[in-house]
Amino acid sequence: LGASYSLFLNSQYNLNLHVPSFTIVGMVALFAGAAKAPLSTLILIAEMTGGYELLVPAMIAVFISYFFSGDRSIFPSQVDTRLDSPAHMDEFGFYLLEKLCVRDYMTPKPITVFPDQTLKEVEEILAKHLIGGLPVVSKGRLVGIITKSDIQKVPAEVRAYKRVYEVMTTNLITVTEEDTLADVLRIFSSKGIGRLPVVKHKGSSEVVGIITRADIGKAIREWKK
Template sequence: TRLLFGGLMIGIIVYLIPPLFGEGYETINSVLKGNIDTVVEYNIFHTQSHNILLVIAFLVGLVAFKVIAMSLTFGAGGIGGVFAPTLFTGSISGYVFAVIINYSHLFSHQLSPTNFAMVGMAGLMAGVLQAPLTAIFLIAEITGGYELFVPLMLVAALSFIITRHFVPHSIYTSELAEKGALVTHDKDKHVIMMMDFNKLIETNFKEIKPNQYLGNMLKKAVAKSSRNIFPVVNDEGEFLGVVLLDDIRDIMFSKKLYKKLRVREFMHAAPDIIDYERDNGYTVMEKFKKSNAWNLPVVKDGKYYGFISKSKMLTAYRNKLVEVSL
């Protein structure tokens, strides 16, 4: 269904606006050569190139529908591309900007739309790929526009700085960064990400129920455990909270409370929870740092799975640091 819908929508868009077909290199070449007639007139609307307002509207729509077509392609399971659409939208955006400035007569002299098309490609590439040097030299090389080297440098640098401020990672590395699998030049962070925190999970904790009486808890959990923390779970195994030995130290010898107090009355929420599927070594360390806890529960598929201790994680970190330093 998704494939059929995506294919149908893309087919309609390409039929109405033929310049969107394919990678768009023919359109880019036409824009760089200043031959805008072949771009704006080759469609069912037969837009006249002498009507500047219609040309501007058509080119703006071309950029917008290029983004839509690319999104539909990705959504349908195809490959919408990154490099070619970036050049396509960058060249047309730069061209439109120059045409608008010329039409508004803000300056006494006319701007060159083709030069702005080249600068637009460099700017968008520097922002999307976060590779300003690649953008500068590539656009200068493929267009032969070395006389625009300074404008290319300025636009690419500004684009990179602004984009990097709001989006720390490029389109190629953002998904890896979200998963915590991106190798960085930060040695500490790199070592933490290399750690397999799955091996740090401890499961030798006695589980207790929220309706369990204090006396029953002492007999079946505290007396048989060497740990001072007890996870509270329901009958489905879902994690509800924790009970520390310090929480019951003042009442654990009051026998009159053994059949009066239930676990739910003195249990409390964990400082933070580690998600087995989503968290990684770096995010786990961040949670320890923010919560200031020494033990954090691990939840897998919404159910209690075990605990990770800060001391064990720091020991593993030191061992891994020694390993990568050899």
């Protein structure tokens, strides 16, 4: 891609761009987006060229590639962090998480949205509070969950008209206040998700909190102290 782009510019605008440099930058940008490994590819370009002359253009190209590739990756089974990997559970004091209750680490009384709100409204709430997802409640009952990635799948120009109920996840997985953090971590790892609504008790649809991977991380950090 980089080589083709530089050759095109040279032929169309009579430039004298260095084709090998464009080739290397294009290569690392492609891999960064496809493998979701931006930092590794930036290190790679320094090793390949033996210097840092291409680092800045590579950073720009890698950012563009990483941003526009979204959640897609050539490694569909790759987890985001070691905390999400079942193979590394023991490293994080998994036995300790069996003793810790959700109620002590969840965010109580979370912000909720309604099914008939627009995606634009929800997007603004997520941005304001720096959160990635919200429970959807109707008449006091949990009916779904909507995340930033759900909204990003919808074209920006129609988010002011599209309603939450049209894109929210309704096949819900919930935990209770009495469940352990180990239970939550198992669900996170097996389902590839990062947050769960917390209900009052099994079979209930009353939302009392929300628990995220960050909450698990907080518990682990406290334990390590």
